[in-house]
Amino acid sequence: MSKVFTLAEVSQHNTNKDCWLIIGGKVYDVTKFLDDHPGGDEVLVTATGKDATDDFEDVGHSATARAMLEEYYVGDINSSSTPAKTASAPPKQTQKNEDAGPGFIIKLLQFLVPLIILGVAVGVRFYTKSAA
Missing domain, CATH: 3.10.120.10 (Cytochrome b5-like heme/steroid binding domain)
Structure with a gap:
């Protein structure tokens, strides 16, 4: 034994x-x-x-x-x-709504502002070439 x-x-x-x-x-x-x-x-x-x-x-x-x-x-x-083993569960994660709130607006602006600047630059260059 x-x-x-x-x-x-x-x-x-x-x-x-x-x-x-x-x-x-x-x-x-x-x-x-x-x-x-x-x-x-x-x-x-x-x-x-x-x-x-x-x-x-x-x-x-x-x-x-x-x-x-x-x-x-x-x-x-x-x-x-000995202490009883407890099953560990992953922490609950909250679902973020990416389509709403200030985070979405910032991401949208980070995408659109460079496009607008590029569009204005191309337009100005095209306008100055055609005016000359």
Whole structure:
């Protein structure tokens, strides 16, 4: 039977001399692996004190890395001691009505004013040529 740890117990192991991680509901003592971790030891140490499953999965570890975890397994996490995960939803964005308001008028003027200037310049040049 494996040992069951609370988040508080696992959180005490949060240095590069004593580093435990929670991944997939299991607790791993990765202290001996810190020097060999391709991403450096700091990445692992900063993942302590919380459920690091998402961090581990987001990196896209290989099957070899996943198999290596078993070497560092020390027990399971008491799931009632960890905060429940909440689904994150993207913030609601308000729809902007681009056809109204001062922003639209400014964009319209930025388009029309150069055209008017160009038209006046061509007209003046044409008028001065035909008057001569």
